[in-house]
Amino acid sequence: MTNYPEADTINQLINDAKHILIIQPDNPDGDSLGSGLALEQILGEQGKEVTIFSAVSLPSYLKYLKGYDRVEITFRKKFDLSIIVDTSSNSLLENIYKQISPKAFNTRPAIILDHHDHISGDDISFTTVRLNVPSAAATAEVIYELSVQLGWQLNLDAKNALAAAILSDSQGLTANKTTARTVHIIGELVDGGVSLSALENARRDMMRKSPEIVKYKGRLLERIEYLLDNRLALLVIPWEEIQQYSPQYNPAMLALEDMRLTTDTLIAIVLKIYNDGRITGKIRSNYGTPIAGELAALMGGGGHDYASGFKLPNADLNDVRQTVIRHALELLS
Numbered sequence: 263m264t265n266y267p268e269a270d271t272i273n274q275l276i277n278d279a280k281h282i283l284i285i286q287p288d289n290p291d292g293d294s295l296g297s298g299l300a301l302e303q304i305l306g307e308q309g310k311e312v313t314i315f316s317a318v319s320l321p322s323y324l325k326y327l328k329g330y331d332r333v334e335i336t337f338r339k340k341f342d343l344s345i346i347v348d349t350s351s352n353s354l355l356e357n358i359y360k361q362i363s364p365k366a367f368n369t370r371p372a373i374i375l376d377h378h379d380h381i382s383g384d385d386i387s388f389t390t391v392r393l394n395v396p397s398a399a400a401t402a403e404v405i406y407e408l409s410v411q412l413g414w415q416l417n418l419d420a421k422n423a424l425a426a427a428i429l430s431d432s433q434g435l436t437a438n439k440t441t442a443r444t445v446h447i448i449g450e451l452v453d454g455g456v457s458l459s460a461l462e463n464a465r466r467d468m469m470r471k472s473p474e475i476v477k478y479k480g481r482l483l484e485r486i487e488y489l490l491d492n493r494l495a496l497l498v499i500p501w502e503e504i505q506q507y508s509p510q511y512n513p514a515m516l517a518l519e520d521m522r523l524t525t526d527t528l529i530a531i532v533l534k535i536y537n538d539g540r541i542t543g544k545i546r547s548n549y550g551t552p553i554a555g556e557l558a559a560l561m562g563g564g565g566h567d568y569a570s571g572f573k574l575p576n577a578d579l580n581d582v583r584q585t586v587i588r589h590a591l592e593l594l595s
């Protein structure tokens with residue numbers, strides 16, 4: 263059995279609290295929301311008053327998680343303990359600080375539950391106890407282990423939220439960090455009444471696109487340019503389309519995955535042209551070609567090995583196009 267040395271302190275802080283505020287990071291996802299909703303159930307059953315707070319609106323694809331609409335985006339409640347889920351980075355709380363000052367956190371205990379590799383220099387300053395387990399596939403996995411260790415009761419809503427969160431972060435138990443224990447935990451949750459097919463059907467239902475968006479996707483796919491012997495896939499999205507379609511769906515995300523998954527394609531780039539003269543680039547590269555970050559850096563941006571981006575004010579499309587193709591060729595050679 264997992265034995266977190268932090269568990270007793272966490273238990274004590276929760277026992278002493280009445281109003282608990284659960285904080286979503288500025289990049290909420292299936293794991294952060296599922297973890298928050300599970301804690302809301304677990305701590306609610308212990309008689310605590312629990313508020314889940316997100317300073318940014320939650321992405322609509324997360325609506326399949328029961329309790330999505332209980333997350334507050336305007337801070338109004340008092341609290342005497344905060345629990346930050348799924349981040350240890352201060353920079354992912356910038357929007358939170360616009361509504362709750364770090365001082366307000368400083369004067370009350372705070373718990374961090376996370377599984378991200380620690381980045382020094384970007385620490386959350388007010389933490390009372392941080393339980394960060396980088397080997398876990400999801401923060402929800404850490405919460406499950408904590409529940410076992412502390413004997414917390416999990417109702418069916420909590421189990422569903424934990425399962426959805428683990429499946430989300432582990433990409434259906436296929437991501438790198440998935441361990442035998444991750445799979446066992448899902449098994450235990452299914453034993454406890456969770457239906458994976460019901461969760462998956464609800465998630466897929468939320469992924470449906472309108473006929474207008476599906477047809478627009480068809481037009482985008484037609485326009486993809488395959489360059490450098492198909493190693494580079496490039497797509498340009500003009501302002502008129504951003505204006506018309508992005509309230510419904512991010513146009514770049516309609517095409518990027520198909521671009522990246524084309525035979526022989528190593529790197530995919532979507533250029534968006536805005537009405538103020540700005541051009542942005544979203545870059546994705548395939549496993550084995552970790553050049554996305556380098557390419558973005560050459561264009562004045564940044565990011566990770568396989569996902570990155572850049573932003574150029576007052577740019578000329580032809581210049582940007584030629585420059586990015588040239589740099590891609592250099593990096594691929």
Ligand SMILES: [Mn+2]
Nearest residue numbers: 293348401431
């Ligand atoms: Mn996570």
